[in-house]
Amino acid sequence: MWFEIFQDGTVFLMYGDKAIQKWDTEMQVAQLQKILDSSVANKFSFAPKDKPKPSLIATDELGDFAPNAPSTSAPLKPEVKWVASPNFSSRNGKRIKRIINHYTNVANLASTISWYQNSQSQISAHYIVDKNGTIYQMVEDADKAWHAPGENNDSIGIEHIAKAGERLAPKQEEATIALHKWLMVEYGISPDNVTGHRFTEHNRGKTDCPHSIFGVNTEQALRDWVKKNLG
Ligand SMILES: [Zn+2]
Known part of the structure; x- marks a missing residue:
């Protein structure tokens, strides 16, 4: 909400x-x-200024959803394991509007976590999704993680453990879809605003991330994956 x-x-x-x-x-x-x-x-x-006001919909159109009651139909936040990173800063008042996807380019979860916990690296992400579907959270959504230079103020960064050329593993794909679905409802993020690191304005030509985790290594493959799994 x-x-x-x-x-x-x-x-x-x-x-x-x-x-x-x-x-x-x-x-x-x-x-x-x-x-x-x-x-x-x-x-x-x-x-x-010129945006028309929305009309209110009845909350029963949302199943059992009500602003102050737990919902049975709204997606719940998937379970996460907290491993805090010191590498974050303020969003400076920017609202979360986008999800930026990444791949680690290394197969090792522990080395990724320790790199993001190292204040020297100046790198972090909000979430890391392991191959077995376990989700680690390293930065609060309300804070700015440091995952895509020039693009961090209004985005959530999701890392996926994968080497170059690998697609998402089945459990990993299931977990990241659940995480995306929850984030999209929680922050009003449209499917068009789910993207990959190298497709963002300030990072074109500077990285191969997220490589082939969504299929072949193209923006179209990512768009097709989003359409198929996130509507
Ligand atoms: Zn990346």
């Missing part, structure tokens, strides 16, 4: 691209501010 703020002060609680709750008087907005803290600041977005 995330919050979209319109120029006149109307605030919508968004579930993916659907609006499920609205605050529109000064008093209501004051109440809203009270229930928020800095940990959800990255879930706000100011709507462009």
Whole structure:
């Protein structure tokens, strides 16, 4: 879920691209501010001036989903193992809008984790998905991980253990699909905004990442994988 703020002060609680709750008087907005803290600041977005306001949908259209109740139909965050990295910084108020996928180019999970835990490396990712489907989280979503130069403020970085030429292993693919699905609903990320390291503006021609984990080593293969698995 995330919050979209319109120029006149109307605030919508968004579930993916659907609006499920609205605050529109000064008093209501004051109440809203009270229930928020800095940990959800990255879930706000100011709507462009000419954007039409969404109409609210009934929460029963979302199955058992309700803003303050656990849902049985919304994707849940997959289980992660925390291995904190010191390599992160503030998003400087940028909302999460994209997922950038990577491959490690080494087969060894332990060496990847220790490299990301080394403050000298200046490298990290939010998540690492191992070949056996285990997901490690190293940086909070609300913070900026250092995975794709020039592209980190508004993105989540997901690493996949794989050597050059390898495709995602079956359990690894299952896990990363579940992780993507949850992130996309949680932060309102569209399939078009799921990409790979070397297809981002500041990294074209500078890396071969994510190589062939989504099929052949082309942007089209990644787009086809996203369409097939993430709609
Ligand atoms: Zn990469």
